[in-house]
Amino acid sequence: MKNQGSILVVDDDSAIRTVVAQALRREGHRVTTASTLAELDVQLAASMPDVLITDVVLPDGNGLDRVERLVAEHPRLPVIVFSARNTLTTAVRATEVGAFDYLPKPFDLDVLTRAVQGALARNQGLPEEAADEIDSTLPLIGRSPAMQDVYRIIARVVSNDLTVLISGESGTGKELVARAIHDLGPRRRSPFVALNMAAIPRELIEAELFGHERGAFTGAQARSAGRFEQAEGGTLFLDEIGDMPMEAQTRLLRVLQSGEFTTVGGARTIRANVRIVAATNRDLAQLVATGQFREDLFYRLNVVPVSLPALRARRQDIALLARHFLDRAAEGGLPRKQLDSAAIVALENYDWPGNVRELENIMRRMAVLSRDERIGADEVRAMLGAATAADILPGDPGIEAAVRARLERLAREEPAALDDGTLYDRIIGEVERPLIEALLARHGQNQLRAARALGINRNTLRKRLDTLGIDPDAGRPGGADSG
Numbered sequence: 001m002k003n004q005g006s007i008l009v010v011d012d013d014s015a016i017r018t019v020v021a022q023a024l025r026r027e028g029h030r031v032t033t034a035s036t037l038a039e040l041d042v043q044l045a046a047s048m049p050d051v052l053i054t055d056v057v058l059p060d061g062n063g064l065d066r067v068e069r070l071v072a073e074h075p076r077l078p079v080i081v082f083s084a085r086n087t088l089t090t091a092v093r094a095t096e097v098g099a100f101d102y103l104p105k106p107f108d109l110d111v112l113t114r115a116v117q118g119a120l121a122r123n124q125g126l127p128e129e130a131a132d133e134i135d136s137t138l139p140l141i142g143r144s145p146a147m148q149d150v151y152r153i154i155a156r157v158v159s160n161d162l163t164v165l166i167s168g169e170s171g172t173g174k175e176l177v178a179r180a181i182h183d184l185g186p187r188r189r190s191p192f193v194a195l196n197m198a199a200i201p202r203e204l205i206e207a208e209l210f211g212h213e214r215g216a217f218t219g220a221q222a223r224s225a226g227r228f229e230q231a232e233g234g235t236l237f238l239d240e241i242g243d244m245p246m247e248a249q250t251r252l253l254r255v256l257q258s259g260e261f262t263t264v265g266g267a268r269t270i271r272a273n274v275r276i277v278a279a280t281n282r283d284l285a286q287l288v289a290t291g292q293f294r295e296d297l298f299y300r301l302n303v304v305p306v307s308l309p310a311l312r313a314r315r316q317d318i319a320l321l322a323r324h325f326l327d328r329a330a331e332g333g334l335p336r337k338q339l340d341s342a343a344i345v346a347l348e349n350y351d352w353p354g355n356v357r358e359l360e361n362i363m364r365r366m367a368v369l370s371r372d373e374r375i376g377a378d379e380v381r382a383m384l385g386a387a388t389a390a391d392i393l394p395g396d397p398g399i400e401a402a403v404r405a406r407l408e409r410l411a412r413e414e415p416a417a418l419d420d421g422t423l424y425d426r427i428i429g430e431v432e433r434p435l436i437e438a439l440l441a442r443h444g445q446n447q448l449r450a451a452r453a454l455g456i457n458r459n460t461l462r463k464r465l466d467t468l469g470i471d472p473d474a475g476r477p478g479g480a481d482s483g
């Protein structure tokens with residue numbers, strides 16, 4: 001029986017890429033291509049192919065030098081080198097650097113497909129576990145076609161400064177993609193600075209972005225550099241851009257047009273040398289249609305759109321991600337756990353409203369709580385049943401997004417709850433409890449100070465503690481919980 005696998009073909013000649021890719025696809029292989037070493041790096045960072053086929057002379061360097069490093073780092077990766085430089089030295093050097101095979105150009109396609117078969121067969125002979133290993137140093141995990149599309153777009157934008165707009169549900173990895181674009185590109189040695197529009201008060205957004213002069217507004221006691229300045233030479237990641245107030249949008253548009261900005265309350269104009277990557281989990285085109293987002297800014301940001309698929313739209317990545325998170329937990333000192341195949345099916349059948357973030361949280365919890373080394377399907381189902389809003393929500397969510405996600409989940413899992421007259425208490429209770437608990441903890445369980453910080457009367461706080469059944473002494477040393 002023939003082996004089939006994932007093959008990455010690197011050649012700057014598009015005709016060769018096409019012909020080779022077609023021939024390999026006919027054999028049932030999955031093929032991706034790259035035309036430069038830079039693109040090769042991005043593809044490899046995204047996922048390791050089963051076989052790499054590369055030309056020697058590439059626009060940005062020598063393929064053999066790269067092969068040498070690659071084979072040293074990934075001894076299991078078979079590399080087939082082809083070259084029009086059909087000298088003995090090339091052939092010898094190909095062998096020296098550890099290439100699996102060397103084919104002089106022009107080559108017969110049958111010879112190439114046989115070489116690929118040989119390379120795959122060699123790896124088949126290696127132990128199963130190693131063949132399935134996940135490289136946890138990869139910035140993004142996932143081999144689904146939908147993620148391959150994402151990797152291809154990342155590959156196209158890393159070496160230039162085009163503005164990228166990443167859209168996708170909460171927890172799909174938008175920030176991770178933004179970081180990958182930064183880390184793999186020429187700005188990697190300069191800062192990556194993120195600002196989440198939903199996480200800071202609207203009236204402070206402009207000062208946060210552009211900085212302010214002393215006395216620019218009440219409370220501005222000293223000059224402060226904004227994120228644009230902090231990101232100088234690097235990348236500025238504007239998260240939840242759909243929540244940016246209109247005035248700030250106008251100002252941002254001007255920066256994108258002129259490459260300059262003015263600090264708040266100051267006449268100083270500063271040149272901005274930053275790459276902008278924006279993200280949204282709202283439908284920005286819809287916000288444009290309803291007049292909440294500037295159309296001209298939308299087009300300026302949406303130069304290269306990247307749409308991240310929801311996890312339920314790429315279920316074939318779930319097992320890989322789940323194992324990756326268990327591995328990471330084990331590297332972090334938690335007990336090493338494995339999923340049995342029924343557990344994986346249970347994970348794959350779940351809809352993941354909180355996407356990869358939710359999966360990550362669930363797997364971490366499994367690593368802590370599961371008693372056996374092998375996790376079974378029942379345990380997975382119990383854990384998914386007990387999943388809470390906190391699994392789904394990011395560290396500093398837009399409250400609005402959080403509530404929407406919670407409602408969506410209720411609609412799916414407990415539709416009756418949407419009509420049974422408990423909705424207000426339920427949702428508010430979910431927000432109120434962690435809020436009160438967090439403030440009590442912050443103020444050493446001192447109710448008076450917590451109430452002041454919350455801006456409510458101490459008696460009101462007491463009543464809420466009673467109603468919610470919160471033990472105010474639970475977190476105090478020597479309190480109810482510590483005995």
Ligand SMILES: Nc1ncnc2c1ncn2[C@@H]1O[C@H](COP(=O)(O)OP(=O)(O)OP(=O)(O)O)[C@@H](O)[C@H]1O
Binds near residue numbers: 169170171
């Ligand atoms: N493809 C992936 N491989 C590995 N980890 C991932 C992947 N996608 C997401 N994650 C992890 O899931 C979590 C959520 O990802 P991230 O914060 O990038 O999502 P997001 O789309 O920006 O979310 P939000 O819109 O809620 O801010 C992070 O811990 C991230 O490391």
